Amino acid sequence: MPFIFLTLFYFIFSGVNALYGVNEIEIIKEFIRSLAIVVFSVEVLHRTSKKEIFNILLIGAGSIIINALVFPLANANFYPTYGRYSGFYLNPNLAGSICLIGYSLSYLVPKLGFRVLGQFILTLAGILTFSRTFILIWLLINLVAIYRSRKNIITPIIGAGTFVIFFAISSMLSLNKERFSAFSSIFSNEQAVQTKTLGEDSRTETWALYTEYVLDKPLFGNGYYFFQLHRPGLPGVHNSYLMVIGEAGILPFLIMIGIYLFILYRSLLVFKTNPEYLYLSLTISIYLMTGHGYFDNYCNIFISMYVYINVKEKLLNEQQSIFTS
DSSP states (O other): OHHHHHHHHHHHHHHHTOOTTOOHHHHHHHHHHHHHHHHHHHHHHHTOOHHHHHHHHHHHHHHHHHHHHTOTTOOTTSOTTOOOOOGGGSSHHHHHHHHHHHHHHHTTOOSHHHHHHHHHHHHHHHHHTTOHHHHHHHHHHHHHHHHHOGGGGHHHHHHHHHHHHHHHHGGGSOOOHHHHHHHHHTTSSOHHHHHHHHHTTOHHHHHHTTHHHHHHSTTTOSOTTTTTOOBTTBOOOOOHHHHHHHHHOHHHHHHHHHHHHHHHHHHHHTTTTOHHHHHHHHHHHHHTTTOSOOTTOHHHHHHHHHHHHHHHHHHHHHHHHHHHO
């Protein structure tokens, strides 16, 4: 229900103040698609296992590697020599989040050999997206995993080996030069290069461009697509939380914040028995601050609902078990 309310209120408020030139039919179509995902995914989620989701995401990660190795010029949404790869997902930041979602679920794989292979593929694919957020969350997940169990110390070792292989084959790939220099400087003494490149086009600078628009219309927002549209001086907000409050106002924003605070809090409560939910919650809630395609990013909505339903049911079952015992 919270996801239904979020979708309804976002499209109602943003649709009333729709940006001039945006086709009303397109808004209605997007609303129907988003609502269909929210309503009908519930049954799909109940019928889908963690193993099935992991295998699908592993295939998706493989497409990123194939994109880099076999079809390096096939960057559908960017110029051919862009040098950041996304496979099936067409956007490197989205592809990075997919790799992290799969990586979060990899800790559930019982067979060590298959788990190591899966983590290697997901890490290599994530590196090839050249997403700075991927590296940040990947490190965070590994630190939390090691805190939970010292046995997970193997995962950073796999990551280090993946980086070694990546740099070994980098000369054969068409890579984004600026991002590659930044990544390689982390493992060298080129601190100036690292700081300069990693600091370019920072998200905080982008968000600051939209602050006045949020403050100008905080109750009902500036209208559908206002924060997503690229125009002179405004490259798109690249933050789903700001997009919601900026386009539809405070009410849908509070619902959205409530959903992800709930997920994070409940994931912490079941961390000892089901750590994957915390990894997924961290991945999704942080990655929402890098992109503004929330309502048409069906994978993130799907996984958000997956975590929401499971942590809620997990705690409910535990409470019932305590009560009956």
